[in-house]
Amino acid sequence: MPDVSLLEEVVADATPLLGQGKVANYIPELSKVDGRKLGIAVCSSDGGVVGAGDFQEQFSIQSISKVFSLVQAMTLYGEAEVWSRVGKEPSGNAFNSLVQLEHECGVPRNPFINAGALVISDLLQSRLSTPKHRMLELVRELSGNSQIFSDKAVAQSEYQHMARNAAIAYLMKSFGNFHNDVDQVLQTYFTHCAVRMSCADLARAFYFLSNKGVGLDGKRVLPEKQNRQVNALLATSGLYDGAGEFAYRVGMPGKSGVGGGIIAVVPGEMSVCVWAPELDENGNSLAGIAMLEMLGKRLGRSIF
Numbered sequence: 252m253p254d255v256s257l258l259e260e261v262v263a264d265a266t267p268l269l270g271q272g273k274v275a276n277y278i279p280e281l282s283k284v285d286g287r288k289l290g291i292a293v294c295s296s297d298g299g300v301v302g303a304g305d306f307q308e309q310f311s312i313q314s315i316s317k318v319f320s321l322v323q324a325m326t327l328y329g330e331a332e333v334w335s336r337v338g339k340e341p342s343g344n345a346f347n348s349l350v351q352l353e354h355e356c357g358v359p360r361n362p363f364i365n366a367g368a369l370v371i372s373d374l375l376q377s378r379l380s381t382p383k384h385r386m387l388e389l390v391r392e393l394s395g396n397s398q399i400f401s402d403k404a405v406a407q408s409e410y411q412h413m414a415r416n417a418a419i420a421y422l423m424k425s426f427g428n429f430h431n432d433v434d435q436v437l438q439t440y441f442t443h444c445a446v447r448m449s450c451a452d453l454a455r456a457f458y459f460l461s462n463k464g465v466g467l468d469g470k471r472v473l474p475e476k477q478n479r480q481v482n483a484l485l486a487t488s489g490l491y492d493g494a495g496e497f498a499y500r501v502g503m504p505g506k507s508g509v510g511g512g513i514i515a516v517v518p519g520e521m522s523v524c525v526w527a528p529e530l531d532e533n534g535n536s537l538a539g540i541a542m543l544e545m546l547g548k549r550l551g552r553s554i555f
């Protein structure tokens with residue numbers, strides 16, 4: 252377990268990187284965030300969380316929600332039902348790209364790009380009567396924080412600028428790989444992306460990924476095999492077309508969101524969350540990746 256002073260050092264050493272990335276503005280509401288925020292939190296096997304910087308401030312989790320959605324779908328459906336609808340391969344394309352879908356018969360490369368997460372949301376819509384609420388229940392339970400909500404203004408802003416996500420969903424529908432009403436599923440998806448959590452909340456919530464599928468409260472979230480599968484997919488596709496560089500520099504399964512958060516996992520040891528809203532050209536937190544790289548180096552951790 253890293254001590255607070257090490258995490259404070261990581262935050263201090265990442266501070267000079269501020270100004271090098273850009274806060275996401277394609278969702279106008281997200282551009283209101285202060286780009287100078289920096290936070291890191293680590294949750295380790297004794298259940299304790301240590302953090303530094305802005306680690307207690309809640310932010311828009313955005314695509315980090317795709318991991319929670321996948322976990323729900325894997326719990327509700329059999330293996331073949333999930334993986335006949337979405338692939339397990341890195342996309343090598345932007346997270347919101349349409350190009351592969353046309354060539355690949357409307358089956359997205361993986362569950363962590365927008366197309367894949369929209370299929371997963373479609374699966375959730377088919378089985379859950381209140382998918383938006385179920386997501387909140389899940390994240391509150393996993394993080395042990397009942398004060399987690401979805402930000403209506405952000406969800407609304409995404410809804411008003413939905414053209415690309417709607418195009419992706421309709422293209423998949425044209426191939427028969429999208430079963431519910433597009434508008435309804437988009438609303439669910441945006442509500443999931445707009446959930447606000449802190450680094451501390453997220454480090455706690457994803458502790459199970461580092462603990463063979465068992466959460467902080469001792470309850471099993473996923474069977475061990477599925478937990479390993481999720482970590483494998485995070486390692487190969489969690490950072491979109493930056494996944495290779497992330498594996499090279501950080502060496503941990505991880506998932507980013509355009510709100511500037513990244514979660515990462517050291518199997519058997521700890522879950523980490525960093526937050527820095529300025530993004531690199533792949534839509535991943537620039538200083539966030541640097542903080543994870545520094546943490547991994549200083550602790551001597553990598554899965555490779």
Ligand SMILES: NC(=O)CC[C@H](N)C(=O)O
Pocket residue numbers: 312313314315346347365409416441444507508509510534
């Ligand atoms: N990479 C992300 O975090 C993207 C999520 C965002 N809600 C979108 O659909 O574009």
